[in-house]
Amino acid sequence: MKIGVLALQGDFAEHIAMLKRIGTETAEVRLPEHLQGLDGLIIPGGESTTIGKLAVAYDLIEPLKQFGQRRAIWGTCAGAIFLSKDISRDQPLLGLMDIKVERNAFGRQVDSFEADLDVPELKQATKTKEDYHAVFIRAPIIESVQGEAKVLASVPDGRIVAAQQGHLLATSFHPELTNDTRFHEYFLSLVD
């Protein structure tokens, strides 16, 4: 199994390090031809406007949309924004997931936070009991899920921070910034 990490901008090196820790072969994706031979793709945290503009400039939008029709993609933070259908503003999106996202929904950097999340599917899939300690950096929220998309996790006030639609996964927090590999393992379970 070989997992690509979109390496246009952001913390792609952190995702690659996590994947290597759990024994997965990885590749950096900067151009459409880099998608060949991959079984899944992670879109990392970073600035969604930067990632979107570079994806347009190097003709990655259509190839990524096609990739996501059949193969697993996971977007963290900026990646979740990029996967979504609607963010109520004009910037390039893949529109693969039936979710509506609000950028910087928790406020500015001084409001960035860490918190424990109860993620039942994650606990079940990894046969663990511990809550998931999540790191939120100028994080978006998932305002709503439609169609096939379902909620995976919320913060205590009910705002949605993780969603799944078949083989597509979106988290508004950053598992790649922690030492907990469970979310990466969970993503690999979505890869055929």
Add this chain to the structure above:
Amino acid sequence: MEQQTGTFAVKKGLAQMLKGGVIMDVVTPEHAKIAEDAGASAVMALERVPADIRANGGVARMSDPDLILKIIDSVTIPVMAKCRIGHFVEAQILEAIGVDYIDESEVLTPADESNHILKHNFKVPFVCGCRNLGEALRRVGEGAAMIRTKGEAGTGDVVEAVRHARTVLGDIRRLTTMADEELMSYAKEIGAPYELVKETKELGRMPVVNFAAGGVATPADAALMMQLGVDGVFVGSGIFKSGDPARRAAAIVKAVTHYQDASILAEVSKDLGEPMVGRNVSQMPEVERIAGRGW
């Protein structure tokens, strides 16, 4: 468990989101929009770019909070702002108005010639300049969550940025080959906290994100710094002191992403208009150099 804000993980985390990106100096909301549209991963809001600070002379201070707030309102990407070295009240003000990162910067006139700000006291993260590993780890010891090599700001001459990046990265390479019993003596020699020296050796890299700054003016300069091994670049005067800022800004963003691909670098380097005029650092009198500020 309650939500925890202002932890070192979230401070360092924002810098990790900026990696592989370009942080651009902007002096108006219009500049900020141009930078965002070009793909900047953050902007540095200030009244004058370093080249103009040099030209103006006098005391360079924190920018007017009103200007910074207007820039914050004009973009969705993170906004950084500079305070003077050691001027913790300027930092308190910048934190109060909601900037996303504070640059405790040698580009402004230092307020304290012995001490830097104790950055652990703040919820907002700080980036600081350095010329070598000792200086970098002293700043991390004070709480900096991001480091940038200083270069020589406002010159358009990349030579000092290269010198400082090579020094820091070379110091780390040497450190990784040292025996553990040599680390205390090395920590003493470079004036850095022992625990951070030890951590750097274990990681084989700086414990926080490390950008390059000070003199980057072209896509090739930016890619040079990336190939030397930094995590991203700051571009100060190089963009808005050039002939076609929007085009140059977009080209530098692409050069940082595709820093290893010479054919893309050639493509983005074409037809960019006039670069900033620049000043040759080797012919600059010592008194005009600012990289030596910082202790």
